[in-house]
Amino acid sequence: MLTDFVPLFLMMALALGLALSLLKLHQLLGPKRPNLIKTAAYESGMDPIGTARERYSVKFYLVAMIFIVFDVEVVFLYPWAVSFRDFLAADAGLGVMMVVSFFILVLGIGLLYDIKKGGLEFE
Amino acid sequence: MVAQLLFFLLAIVAIAAALGMLIARNPVNSALWLVLNLFCIAGLYLTLNAQFIGIIQILVYAGAIMVLFLFVIMLLNLAELPRREDIDWKRGAAFILGMGVLAQLVYIVAMSFDVLPHPPAAQEAVATGSAQVLARALFTEYALPFEVIGLLLLVATIGAVMLAKRRFV
Numbered sequence: 001m002l003t004d005f006v007p008l009f010l011m012m013a014l015a016l017g018l019a020l021s022l023l024k025l026h027q028l029l030g031p032k033r034p035n036l037i038k039t040a041a042y043e044s045g046m047d048p049i050g051t052a053r054e055r056y057s058v059k060f061y062l063v064a065m066i067f068i069v070f071d072v073e074v075v076f077l078y079p080w081a082v083s084f085r086d087f088l089a090a091d092a093g094l095g096v097m098m099v100v101s102f103f104i105l106v107l108g109i110g111l112l113y114d115i116k117k118g119g120l121e122f123e
Numbered sequence: 124m125v126a127q128l129l130f131f132l133l134a135i136v137a138i139a140a141a142l143g144m145l146i147a148r149n150p151v152n153s154a155l156w157l158v159l160n161l162f163c164i165a166g167l168y169l170t171l172n173a174q175f176i177g178i179i180q181i182l183v184y185a186g187a188i189m190v191l192f193l194f195v196i197m198l199l200n201l202a203e204l205p206r207r208e209d210i211d212w213k214r215g216a217a218f219i220l221g222m223g224v225l226a227q228l229v230y231i232v233a234m235s236f237d238v239l240p241h242p243p244a245a246q247e248a249v250a251t252g253s254a255q256v257l258a259r260a261l262f263t264e265y266a267l268p269f270e271v272i273g274l275l276l277l278v279a280t281i282g283a284v285m286l287a288k289r290r291f292v
Contacts, residue, residue, distance in 0.1 A: 003125075005169055005174070008169070055197070055198065055200045058198065058286075058287045059287065060194055060198075061191070061194050061195065061198055061283075061287060062283055062284065062286075062287035062288075064187075064190055064191045064194050065191065065279065065280075065283035065287075066280060066283060067187060067190075068183075068187045068188065068191060068279075069276045069279050069280050069283075071182075071183060071186075071187045072183060072276060073273075073276060075179050075182070075183060076261075076269070076272070078254060079175070079254040079255070079257045079258035079261060079262075080258055080262060082254045082255060082258065083254065083255040083258040083259065086255060086258075086259070087258075087262070092263065095263075096262040096263070099262050099266045099269065099270070100262065102270055102273070103269060103270060103272075103273040106270070106273040106274055106276075106277050107273055107276055107277060107280075109277060110276065110277040110280035110281060111280070113280065113281055113284065114280060114284050117284050117288050118288070119283075119284045119287065119288060
């Protein structure tokens with residue numbers, strides 16, 4: 001039933017409330033006397049040049065993409081990990097192991113390809 | 124009762140966040156609205172007792188995929204769109220109210236013909252949406268689709284490497 005999730009919702013509400021109240025409190029309590037120098041963007045003591053939004057290298061996109069692929073892989077491995085003993089008890093451990101092994105193998109090929117192509121290297 | 128209240132609360136916040144995402148002029152603000160929307164949808168999954176999917180929704184979508192979105196926003200160097208001053212609130216309100224009336228009419232007509240799908244009942248035990256139940260179906264009955272997902276992820280890896288490592292000379 002939904003009441004089983006009450007601790008979860010309570011924790012989420014607490015975390016959200018703490019974050020928001022800390023943000024708001026420092027805004028309310030902290031003294032603020034801004035001037036032109038103080039509000040300028042910090043750039044190691046120099047006068048700021050150009051915009052803060054520089055274009056990123058496509059390498060970051062590649063790393064993020066590879067991360068998502070293996071993130072999704074771990075998501076699929078999690079149900080296997082938590083019910084591994086159930087499968088063993090039902091005498092299906094070996095079959096499921098082969099299914100998951102093939103899955104990992106297929107993604108391992110992707111990782112190997114990535115390493116060979118130098119996708120994880122930063123020059 | 125509480126479940127229905129929670130459903131409507133989450134649904135309204137989800138729709139509002141989706142609208143905020145569309146209306147926001149700054150692409151990063153848009154992305155943050157989308158995070159709120161994804162969180163609300165995770166909450167909706169919880170009200171359906173699908174806790175595994177709900178947590179994955181937060182971990183993968185609100186975590187990993189949003190990082191990718193932010194990378195793309197920064198990659199494309201999107202600037203803030205100029206603020207529009209000529210938003211016609213009367214027309215917007217009329218549109219929303221009109222859609223509301225239309226939805227009610229469609230609902231009543233569909234009810235009278237009894238063609239609406241019955242909503243999934245959330246009265247069953249919490250275990251229905253747990254990782255164990257999912258695993259039992261995924262690794263036995265749906266093993267082939269599971270392997271196809273592996274191939275799909277392989278294609279995604281190779282595609283990303285191909286795109287990013289190509290030399291434009």
